[in-house]
Amino acid sequence: MENLLKNLRVEINEKIYIKDPESTDLGKRIIQYSIQLINDMGFEQFTFRKLGREIGSNESSIYRYFESKHKLLIYLTSWYWGWMEYQLVLKIIPVQDPKVRLTTAVTILTQEIVQDVNFEHIDEVALSRIVIEEYAKSFLTKEVDQENKDGYFSIYKRLVKRLQAMIVAVNPAYPYSTSLSSTIIEGSLHQHFLKNHFTALTDCNDEVSPTDYFLHLIEKVTTTHGR
């Protein structure tokens, strides 16, 4: 699929930014280096001042693109989920069998991220680490309901619903398809986090992947057994 994405761009809710960072060179550098910096020092330590210093630009210029670092985080993670959605849709299109569609989807959503050459200024590996370590902070806030209303999380929500639809396609009788979908997507981030920081709280390691775990889980949960 290397070239299928060449002319695609991830569409992000315009309310999230002040000025589209994809529209200028500085904007792209803001994205590129914010990924690097947040990944290196963590979201708490990251500031626009430090980012400005890093890219040889001015703090005030960055504020012309994003109103706050919180919005920037939402932008970056939205981009990530939008990118995931592309991968998912592209790989699933040719697949007919609902079971294979589902296992393919779970695999894509839970596996370790590899670089995508189609987006030069975005380091998807670093970005995926940011999503694992910081995504929850984007919605664990007092403003979540307003921001949800404003559509800040719509890409993520669409993704959860896509996976849910695939679960239903395999087992229409299963009554918790939406919760299972959100559990897999969020739980995958959590298992990756545990693998990196709390090895005693997960079975995942260099041999066993979160994908193995979730594929087994979904098999068990969606299969209806005879007696």
Place this chain on the structure above:
Amino acid sequence: MENLLKNLRVEINEKIYIKDPESTDLGKRIIQYSIQLINDMGFEQFTFRKLGREIGSNESSIYRYFESKHKLLIYLTSWYWGWMEYQLVLKIIPVQDPKVRLTTAVTILTQEIVQDVNFEHIDEVALSRIVIEEYAKSFLTKEVDQENKDGYFSIYKRLVKRLQAMIVAVNPAYPYSTSLSSTIIEGSLHQHFLKNHFTALTDCNDEVSPTDYFLHLIEKVTTTHGR
């Protein structure tokens, strides 16, 4: 069990506080009102200055108990998990059958929290909301590995392992018992959060509880079916 806990106290790693808040009146007020304030305004907006104002005490006095609000959050959430562990252990002791033990445990860990009269200065309902909305922030930091080494998360880890042991007792052949345990405990918080803020991403609502979902899940995953 109303009175079994009367003389118990939740033991918390001494490194987490400077001075034991249970040892003084001011300390208890710090706990009581920090739960209220964090619940009301969220962890980001919460400061020791505001807490001091609220309890008619001084910011500097609060710093004699906790080095930072981050440590206070770890204290509060550790208390919560320790309290959960008591509930769990007490309810499980008289139960023999491994399957019933497991379903009892999952029920306790996933159900909505009700007030516990044994701890007068702690509002468990408010505290559980804090755990749902803020717990992840206590470990999604750059300092997590050091703090983990220092035992800041030991109660939580012990709880995950207890549940894992009960899963193994029901199905020793299941290869992902630890991941399943952490998925249930963390996933429960997430489902409660979604129920409150992203109703489209969960099946849980006023009729269907996270407990229903997770009991069904664990039944499916741990049962070995014949043909």
Place this chain on the structure above:
DNA sequence: ATCCTTATGATAGTATTGCTATTATATTCG
């Protein structure tokens, strides 16, 4: 060529945060 717009940069300023340090006062215990 010049005007106008747009993008960026430089500088300054502000309220708040997350502390630390010092000194004063009040209480309690031997």
Place this chain on the structure above:
DNA sequence: CGAATATAATAGCAATACTATCATAAGGAT
């Protein structure tokens, strides 16, 4: 009564998360 301990009051400080203003530079339209 004196000493220790707990709390309160005040000040101060560097950093954060911005906002506002003004300067400059580049490119496009007339």
